Structure formats: structure tokens, C-alpha cells
Amino acid sequence: MKRSITSSSWIIGCAIGVAIVFCGPSVASAAPAKDSCVACHSQLPDEYSKPAKLYPGDIHHRAGLSCADCHGGDRNDDSMNAMSPAKGFRGAPTKAQIPAFCGRCHSNPAYMRKFNPSLRTDQETEYFTSVHGKKLKQGDAKVAVCVDCHSVHDILAPSDPRAPVYPTHVAETCARCHADANYMKGYNIPTNQYALYEKSVHAAAMEGGDTSAPTCSTCHGNHGATPPGLNSVANVCGTCHVMNQELFEKSPHGPIFAKMGLPGCVQCHSNHEILAPRDSWVGTGPKAICVTCHVAGDNGYKAAKEISNGFDKLKSTYQKADTVLNTAEKSGMEVSNARVEMTNAHSDLIKARVAVHSFNAADVLKITNEGVATSQKAYEAGVAALHERDYRRKGLALALIAIVIAISGLYFKIRKMERG
Ligand code: HEC
Ligand code: HEC
Ligand code: HEC
Ligand code: HEC
């Protein structure tokens, strides 16, 4: 019984399908798919016509979806009945309903696969692990939902440089709320993250066009509480600064910071205002970070002093060699081999700055001493070139004198012959 109904509806379905296949294209080319929603809404006052005006630029429009795919209703009905709940019309969602409204499609892998198999379908579940999602569930309507970050009716792919979630725009998108002290009043958190981030090396790299530098959502997660695979935002730095992370974990600070609840990298570098580090941060001087915890006499203090001395020695030897090589080059001497040595010495300096994160003086000094030896070699090559220059200059002077004598001799000889 059941089976016969199923098969007869299958036959009807087939017949309709065949009709569409054969009549579809000609009907479609005669009149494009009807959309009463757009037709009527385009004529309405501001708030109600805005969606229709914006929508042609929306990624959903480009994917072939219409107003009714999100809002329900009947796009073939020209009357207000198009928006009858009986025709599945959902209206505009309230803020609290928005994640599920978008998630109806975006959390449905079978549906989304038909459009774009590579698109993730975990945004809604991830969202509810974030502070935004948790607070929304508790009834806080001031937190961000999907449309606060993506906009609505003019949603773009995140890879579109105009999108509010494109890496260079994310910080402004978050700042709309997080930098607005008035809006965030009542929450017990600072509103300076954007101002501090704008001063950071990361923001500078981003402005310079390096979209691999982190912005707010790189560290805090696009949707979830943290990026995938991290249990805490404080661990995010190591996903990019791999060497620093490895050294730090193996250093005496690794386990002790964890035990004391200090946030690793962030303890020394801060979280938002991450500045370009200076060698003066290591050591016992007024700008040194080490002395905020270590005091004269302890092992950390001693290590800080030794590392700092290592840097000083490498930099002064390097400087000395550089000056000599510059002079030699200006005198036209060939010192390109020594310049190669200098490049090696410079990369030792850079390596040593990474090695600081072992917080082990011997490990850092091994590298700085290598740089010192290389600089010293380059210095000696420079000095040899200058000796060579002096030697050549003396030779040149002698040759000049000889030539002058020869010319004078010739001159007198000629005069003598003329007089003769
Ligand atoms: C004949 C004109 C007309 C047609 C056709 C029409 N609308 Fe509307 N729509 C309106 C007017 C007028 C309003 C505002 C008054 C109201 O909410 O009843 C409105 C309101 C809305 C709202 C806001 C409702 C809310 O909850 O605030 C949505 C969403 C909407 N329309 C979507 C659609 C969609 C989707 C379609 C097509 C399936 C559609 N409309 C077709 C005239 C129309
Ligand atoms: C991708 C899903 C989606 C599509 C497609 C879509 N809307 Fe909406 N629409 C929403 C959401 C979500 C809201 C609620 C926005 C909010 O609260 O800020 C909304 C709100 C509205 C409103 C209430 C006023 C406003 O702007 O908040 C109207 C009217 C409306 N939509 C009409 C339309 C019309 C007409 C179309 C087709 C041209 C359309 N929508 C296409 C998701 C969609
Ligand atoms: C009716 C189903 C449906 C609803 C509801 C829906 N979307 Fe989409 N969305 C899609 C489809 C289909 C695509 C196109 C996928 C593609 O071609 O890349 C898409 C694409 C997107 C993209 C671009 C993804 C990319 O990387 O290309 C974003 C962002 C997006 N939607 C956000 C939203 C938001 C925010 C809402 C709620 C306001 C929403 N969507 C509601 C079906 C839907
Ligand atoms: C706090 C801001 C924020 C909120 C809230 C938010 N998104 Fe996103 N969304 C982003 C950012 C940032 C990206 C990634 C941009 C990139 O890949 O560079 C993104 C990417 C996406 C993408 C592309 C695929 C992907 O996962 O990378 C889709 C689809 C999407 N979001 C849908 C949603 C939906 C649906 C919701 C609500 C459940 C939502 N977003 C809530 C900021 C947000």
C-alpha cells in the first residue's frame, strides 16, 4: 500500500522533472525566475528596501539563493500573502535566533557540499563555545552574532578584500564594540585592545601587506573561544613562532611559568601591544625585562648579565669590522669575501636573539662567540686590504716619481738637442 503511493508519487515527480527538463530552459530564457520579494521590497521605504538594494552584491545571491531561501515565503506570490507563515515565511530573526537562522544551512554538511565541498560547517557549534555564544545563550544581546561580523544582505566571502572579516578589516570590525567604552560599559574588561594592537609589530606587518601576521581573530579564533588545537589564547604565539616556543618550553622558565600561572610569551611581550624587541631587554640595565623578577646574586641575574655581555661583544666586533670594510671598499679594494663573512656574523646575531628563549647563557654565548670570531676574521681581512692598499699606494708613488724623472730627463734631452 505504502509502496504504491511512493512509487506513484515518484512517477508524478518524474513527469514534472521531465517537463522541467524539456520546458525549463525556454521558459527561463523568456522570463527570469520570478522574485516577488525583490519586486515589492524595491518599492518600499528605506528599512524595507535596503535589503533588496544591497542583495545583488551578496555571496548568497551569487550562489543562486533568493530572499525566500533565508526568510521562507513564496516568491511567486505578488501580494502580501507571499509572507504568510503558511508558506513557510520566517520573517526577520531576533538577535538570539540568528546563529540558528544561519546555521540552518551552514551547519548542514549535506546541503553545503552541493555548493562548496571545502567550506567548514562548524561555525555555529564553534560559536557557542566562545564567550559571545555563551553569553548570548544567557540572554545577553550585546555580544557579537554572525551578522555583527559578517554584515547582512551584503555578505561577502572572507577572501574578498572588501569583507569586514578580511584580515586587514577584522580589527576594525571587533573595535566597533570592543573599543567603544560606552557600549562596553557594565562589562569588567578593558576597551584598549584595538588601540594597543594598532601599535604592535603585528599591525605594522599587516599594514605592510603581510596578511600572515595575526589579527584579533587569528589569536581569539574566528568563531570558537580559541583557534583549533589550542586550549588557551596564551599558547597561540607558538603556532607561528615555532622556534621561540620550543626553546621556551625546554627552558627553566617553561615549567616554572606554567606552575606559577604566568602566561608564557605574553608575560614578557604583552598580548596586544607586542613591540619590536631590543637587545637592551636582556641584561640588568634599566630597560631589561629580566630584572623585573631576578635580583643581583641569583642565577637568572647572572645569566642575564652574561647574555647581555655576549650581545655587546658581538655587536662591537661587528661594528669595528664593518667600519674597516667600508673604508677598504671606498678605496676600491676587493673585500667581497669578507662581506660574506659579515652576513654570517649578522645571522648569528639574529639566531642569538631567538636563542635568548633558552634563557641559558652558555647556549646564547656559543652563537654570539661564533659571530665574534667571524666578525674578527672579516675585520682582519679588512685590515689586510688596507695594508695592501697602502702598499699599492707606495708602489704607485715610486712609479710616479720614476715617470716624472723619466719625463724630465726626456725634456732636457730634447731641449739640449734643439739647442744643439
Ligand atoms: C506586496 C509587497 C511585498 C511582497 C511581495 C513581499 N514583501 Fe516582505 N514586506 C512587505 C512590507 C510592506 C513589509 C513591512 C510590513 C510588515 O512587516 O508586514 C515587509 C516585511 C518583510 C520582512 C520583515 C519582517 C519582520 O519580521 O520585520 C521580511 C524579512 C520580508 N518582508 C521578507 C520578504 C520575503 C522573503 C518576501 C518574498 C517571499 C517578501 N518579503 C515579499 C512587503 C512585501
Ligand atoms: C543569508 C540570509 C538572508 C538573505 C538571503 C536575506 N536576508 Fe533579510 N535578513 C536576514 C537576517 C539574518 C536578518 C536580521 C538582521 C538583523 O537583525 O540585523 C534579516 C532582516 C531582514 C529585514 C528586516 C529589516 C532589516 O534590515 O533588518 C528585511 C525587510 C529583510 N531581511 C528582507 C530581505 C529581502 C527583501 C531579501 C532579498 C532581497 C533578504 N532579506 C535576503 C537574512 C537574510
Ligand atoms: C539558505 C541557506 C543559507 C543560509 C540561511 C545562510 N547561508 Fe551563508 N551560504 C550559503 C551558501 C550556499 C553559500 C555559498 C557557498 C559557496 O559557494 O562558497 C554561503 C556562503 C556564505 C559565506 C561565504 C563563505 C565562503 O568562504 O565563501 C558566508 C560568510 C556566509 N555564507 C555567512 C552566512 C551568514 C552570516 C548567514 C546568516 C545571516 C548565512 N550565511 C545564512 C547558504 C546559506
Ligand atoms: C566575532 C566575529 C564573527 C562571528 C560572531 C561569526 N563569524 Fe564567521 N567568520 C569570522 C571570521 C574572522 C572569519 C574568517 C575569515 C578568514 O578566514 O580569514 C569567518 C568565516 C566564516 C565563514 C567562512 C568559512 C570559515 O569557517 O572560515 C562562514 C561560512 C562563516 N564565518 C559563517 C558564520 C556564521 C554562520 C556565524 C554565526 C553562527 C558566524 N560566522 C559568526 C568572524 C565571525
Ligand code: HEC
Ligand atoms: C556586537 C559587538 C561585538 C563585536 C562586533 C565583537 N564583540 Fe567580542 N564581545 C562583545 C561583548 C558584549 C562581550 C562580553 C564581554 C564580557 O562579558 O566580558 C564580548 C566578549 C569578547 C571576548 C571575551 C572577553 C572576556 O570576557 O575575557 C573576546 C576575547 C572577544 N569578545 C573578542 C572579540 C573579537 C576578536 C571580535 C572580532 C572578531 C569581537 N569580539 C567582536 C561584543 C562584541
Ligand code: HEC
Ligand atoms: C597576538 C595575539 C592576539 C591578538 C592579535 C589579539 N589578542 Fe586579544 N588577547 C590575546 C591574549 C593572549 C589575551 C589574554 C587572554 C587570557 O588572559 O586568557 C587577550 C585578551 C583579550 C580580551 C580580554 C580582555 C583583555 O583585554 O584582557 C579581549 C576582549 C581581546 N583580547 C580582544 C582583542 C581584540 C578586539 C583584538 C584586535 C584588535 C585582539 N584581542 C587581538 C591575544 C591577542
Ligand code: HEC
Ligand atoms: C599568525 C602568526 C602569528 C602569531 C599567532 C603571532 N605572531 Fe608574532 N609575528 C608574526 C609575523 C608575521 C611577524 C612579523 C614578521 C617579522 O617582523 O618577523 C611577527 C612579529 C613578532 C615580533 C617581532 C619580531 C621582530 O624581530 O621584530 C614579536 C616579538 C612577536 N611577533 C611576538 C609574538 C607573540 C608574543 C605572540 C603571541 C601573543 C605572537 N607573536 C603571535 C606572526 C605571528
Ligand code: HEC
Ligand atoms: C622571560 C621573558 C621572555 C619570554 C617568556 C619570551 N620572550 Fe621573546 N624575547 C624576550 C627578549 C628579552 C627578547 C629580545 C632579544 C633581543 O632582541 O636581544 C625577545 C625576542 C623575541 C622575538 C624577536 C626575536 C626573534 O626571535 O626573532 C620574538 C619573535 C619573540 N621574542 C617571541 C616570543 C615567543 C613566541 C615567546 C613564547 C614562546 C616568547 N618570546 C617568550 C623575552 C621573552
Ligand code: HEC
Ligand atoms: C616573570 C618573572 C621572570 C622574568 C621576567 C625572567 N625570569 Fe628568569 N626565572 C624566573 C623564575 C620564577 C625562575 C625560577 C626560580 C629561580 O631560579 O629564580 C627563573 C629562572 C631563571 C633561570 C634559571 C636559574 C637557575 O637557578 O637555574 C635563568 C638562567 C633565568 N631565569 C634567566 C632569565 C633571563 C635571562 C631573563 C630575562 C631575559 C629572565 N630570566 C626573566 C622568573 C623570571
